[in-house]
Amino acid sequence: QQPVQSPQAVILREGEDAVINCSSSKALYSVHWYRQKHGEAPVFLMILLKGGEQKGHEKISASFNEKKQQSSLYLTASQLSYSGTYFCGTEPPYNTDKLIFGTGTRLQVFP
Amino acid sequence: GAGVSQTPSNKVTEKGKYVELRCDPISGHTALYWYRQSLGQGPEFLIYFQGTGAADDSGLPNDRFFAVRPEGSVSTLKIQRTERGDSAVYLCASSQGTGESDTQYFGPGTRLTVL
Numbered sequence: 001q002q003p004v005q006s007p008q009a010v011i012l013r014e015g016e017d018a019v020i021n022c023s024s025s026k027a028l029y030s031v032h033w034y035r036q037k038h039g040e041a042p043v044f045l046m047i048l049l050k051g052g053e054q055k056g057h058e059k060i061s062a063s064f065n066e067k068k069q070q071s072s073l074y075l076t077a078s079q080l081s082y083s084g085t086y087f088c089g090t091e092p093p094y095n096t097d098k099l100i101f102g103t104g105t106r107l108q109v110f111p
Numbered sequence: 112g113a114g115v116s117q118t119p120s121n122k123v124t125e126k127g128k129y130v131e132l133r134c135d136p137i138s139g140h141t142a143l144y145w146y147r148q149s150l151g152q153g154p155e156f157l158i159y160f161q162g163t164g165a166a167d168d169s170g171l172p173n174d175r176f177f178a179v180r181p182e183g184s185v186s187t188l189k190i191q192r193t194e195r196g197d198s199a200v201y202l203c204a205s206s207q208g209t210g211e212s213d214t215q216y217f218g219p220g221t222r223l224t225v226l
Contacts, residue, residue: 002153030212041115041202041217042154049212087153091212097167098144099215101153 001026003090003102010107017076020105022088024069031064031071032089032099035082042087046073050093075107083109113137115218117203123224124193132188132221136205143186144215145178146202154202154217160186161208193225 003024010018022031030049034042048064048071061074075082085106089099116135124130136143142161146154156170160180168178175193180186190197200220206213 032212032215034217041219044214044216047212047214089154089215097142097159097161097210098156098170099154100156101146104151104153 002100003088005088005102005105007105008103010105012078012107012109014080014109014111015077017074018078018107020073020075020086020107022071022090022102024090026069027093028066028069028090029093030091032091033062033073034087034089035084036087037084078109080109080111083107115203115205115216117218117221119221120219121222123226125226126193126195128193130190130193130223132201132223134186134188134203134218136184136186136203137216139207140205141183141208142206142213143180144204145186145188146204148200148202148220157188195225198223198225
């Protein structure tokens with residue numbers, strides 16, 4: 001039931017791009033993306049809703065393919081501050097209260 | 112405004128003891144969630160409150176775990192007869208509670224260590 005994220009880890013140079021994928025075996029109503037730095041709380045990045053609506057506030061884009069039950073997070077021109085572990089949280093259509101978090105993708109950006 | 116706060120930030124206890132973890136949500140948020148995060152894993156859902164009532168407690172691992180939110184604001188997660196496997200970071204989150212994919216804002220967590 002836990003969504004699978006790929007890749008498990010990414011190493012980038014500042015300015016490079018990355019794509020993080022989240023795949024679920026179950027139908028989804030929405031996908032929430034978070035970034036977590038070591039020892040800190042997860043920080044909200046973006047929500048993607050069934051039907052195409054997106055809610056977010058950072059310079060990060062994402063897509064949500066409802067049919068394939070997949071979401072992808074696009075990080076362009078990465079900055080050092082992008083380093084951390086990225087989690088997708090999936091929300092099934094019948095239950096709009098809890099999030100099932102994915103396996104995580106660790107991103108490291110070097111100068 | 113203030114974010115979600117959790118106390119204590121760290122708790123070390125002995126196997127078999129009782130612990131209480133506290134969460135103070137963002138003011139005005141009616142929904143409150145508890146998650147547990149083990150090292151290298153994503154947060155795992157435990158329980159969700161809408162107001163004072165537990166709307167979904169399907170994630171509580173067993174009857175040693177219990178949570179309350181008596182006045183619809185602060186919540187306490189209670190763990191009885193702690194076991195070493197309970198060691199983890201316990202995260203609390205809150206949201207506006209509209210019921211439509213609200214953004215969940217997380218607190219810094221309580222790191223529980225059971226010796």
